[in-house]
Amino acid sequence: MIVLVNKKTNPLSIKIKVNFECKNEPALFLWEDPLSKNVKFIDKIFLNSNMEYYSCLNKDIIFFENGITFKVILLNEYKTIFNFDFKNLSFINGKNVLYISQNSYTGYSYAARNYIYQLIESGFNVKWDTRFTEKHIYLPKNELERKLFSLKETNLNKFDSVIIHHTPESWLPIYKSLSKDVKVFGLTTWETTHIHKQWVDYINDSVDEVIVPSRFNIDSFKNSGVNKKINLWYHDIFPFEKVNVNIAGLFDKFYLYKDEKFIKDSFNTKTIIDNHTVYYNISQFTNRKNVSQLINSFCKKFTNKNKVCLFLKIYLENFNEKESDFLKFKIDEIIKNYNSHPNIILCFENLTNDEINVIHEFGDVYFTLNRGEGFGLSTYTAKKIGNKVICGKFGAEKEFLDDTDILLDFELGQSRYLDDFNKFYIDERQQCSFYDTNYVVSKLEYFPKTKKQLYNYS
Numbered sequence: 233m234i235v236l237v238n239k240k241t242n243p244l245s246i247k248i249k250v251n252f253e254c255k256n257e258p259a260l261f262l263w264e265d266p267l268s269k270n271v272k273f274i275d276k277i278f279l280n281s282n283m284e285y286y287s288c289l290n291k292d293i294i295f296f297e298n299g300i301t302f303k304v305i306l307l308n309e310y311k312t313i314f315n316f317d318f319k320n321l322s323f324i325n326g327k328n329v330l331y332i333s334q335n336s337y338t339g340y341s342y343a344a345r346n347y348i349y350q351l352i353e354s355g356f357n358v359k360w361d362t363r364f365t366e367k368h369i370y371l372p373k374n375e376l377e378r379k380l381f382s383l384k385e386t387n388l389n390k391f392d393s394v395i396i397h398h399t400p401e402s403w404l405p406i407y408k409s410l411s412k413d414v415k416v417f418g419l420t421t422w423e424t425t426h427i428h429k430q431w432v433d434y435i436n437d438s439v440d441e442v443i444v445p446s447r448f449n450i451d452s453f454k455n456s457g458v459n460k461k462i463n464l465w466y467h468d469i470f471p472f473e474k475v476n477v478n479i480a481g482l483f484d485k486f487y488l489y490k491d492e493k494f495i496k497d498s499f500n501t502k503t504i505i506d507n508h509t510v511y512y513n514i515s516q517f518t519n520r521k522n523v524s525q526l527i528n529s530f531c532k533k534f535t536n537k538n539k540v541c542l543f544l545k546i547y548l549e550n551f552n553e554k555e556s557d558f559l560k561f562k563i564d565e566i567i568k569n570y571n572s573h574p575n576i577i578l579c580f581e582n583l584t585n586d587e588i589n590v591i592h593e594f595g596d597v598y599f600t601l602n603r604g605e606g607f608g609l610s611t612y613t614a615k616k617i618g619n620k621v622i623c624g625k626f627g628a629e630k631e632f633l634d635d636t637d638i639l640l641d642f643e644l645g646q647s648r649y650l651d652d653f654n655k656f657y658i659d660e661r662q663q664c665s666f667y668d669t670n671y672v673v674s675k676l677e678y679f680p681k682t683k684k685q686l687y688n689y690s
Contacts, residue, residue: 234304234314237284241318241354245288246302248314250279258307261287266301266317267466267632294322298466319354323441323463325415326392328357332406333397335362335370337551337582339609343445343467344397345370347419348380350468359388364398368551373584374475395419395443400434407438417463419443421606423520423627424647424662426456431656435460445607446628456661466632467607469616472593475586477688482587487560489576492568494560504541504575505594509681511622512543512595514588514610515602517559520650520657520664522601527566527576529601529669533676534574540678541575542599545583545591556580586688592617593689596682601640601672603650603664605629618684622676626665638675642667 237247256278263273273289304314329351333344351358360383372378394410396403397419407416418439441461444450450462483498515521530542548555567573598614599622608629615621621637623629630639642665650657
């Protein structure tokens with residue numbers, strides 16, 4: 233409907249073109265903070281077909297710590313028809329960036345692909361190096377992703393900045409191999425009150441500056457003894473667009489838990505999702521993600537008489553049959569204690585980004601009892617598409633939630649209980665959140681289904 237013609241960041245300006253039939257259509261041009269939603273500037277405009285329009289702020293992007301968002305809102309139906317986020321990336325040197333990261337199905341990898349997208353949208357030239365990828369390589373599924381993947385073949389050879397997006401033990405060898413004329417950033421995140429002592433040494437002995445995705449992480453890194461400059465750069469998500477997702481094929485990947493069995497019944501599964509409020513969670517089955525307590529809390533609160541269901545997109549460490557069987561055993565062990573449990577739907581398979589977005593689209597309430605997040609991509613995605621969120625007050629997620637969401641009180645405890653697949657949580661300084669199940673049950677509410685724009689699901 234609206235096409236971007238061009239944009240600038242110093243000072244901020246944007247030019248757009250109206251690409252739909254309209255005559256003197258009243259609209260608002262709105263500039264606002266993307267997190268707090270504080271309004272910076274409003275202008276009333278009358279839109280006409282095939283006309284170009286210009287809006288500007290007399291300030292540079294560096295003035296806005298969180299960046300700034302420009303929106304076009306049609307007043308006849310109070311609908312946002314155009315949205316563009318200006319990112320404050322003024323801490324990055326120059327315009328030529330080498331970005332080194334994983335490329336798989338992990339949260340680290342999704343975040344890396346979006347960070348690269350943000351760089352491209354902000355006018356940077358990028359070469360993408362995926363040397364950290366070992367298994368489960370992610371392949372592009374749509375035109376936007378293919379554009380990013382072409383950056384792996386770019387001829388860009390001279391860089392102003394290098395971003396190493398990985399855990400800090402990998403930074404030093406790369407840092408030593410680079411020219412001293414290049415500014416080198418280490419990008420990572422952590423989930424507890426402090427980072428492990430070894431990480432502090434890894435960071436302080438390498439890279440020029442650090443990038444983290446939350447103010448929570450700025451505090452935890454500084455309190456741990458990191459002596460490098462720490463820059464804030466929030467994760468984001470790709471635009472929700474209409475893409476070619478096979479909905480029937482996707483629903484064939486789901487299980488309905490019924491009569492203590494996991495059955496494939498795509499018709500009844502879809503019927504339940506379409507007619508019940510969908511509380512959902514997208515997680516790894518680890519102590520930090522705390523899915524067991526989540527299932528118990530949900531089954532204590534709701535029964536099969538309530539018009540609700542719980543959808544879990546879950547995995548252990550790899551996507552294979554033996555791990556799926558283990559997860560079924562653990563989940564059955566919990567649910568069969570409840571005689572009239574609510575509807576439970578599960579997915580154990582590896583999904584594309586677009587398929588994950590479909591889950592956010594048919595979902596209504598994102599429910600997580602994780603013990604700590606350095607950012608929380610699934611929570612952020614749920615919030616951005618318009619869903620309600622229930623989560624703890626600990627960690628980074630509260631930075632982008634508001635009073636329409638339910639934030640849960642917690643107690644701090646030792647993070648050594650999170651030791652599933654690594655030893656970096658074993659540090660006496662590290663603490664994370666713990667929840668009382670009865671309290672969680674008392675805060676759970678029934679919410680009606682959400683109304684949102686449907687992009688891939690119908």
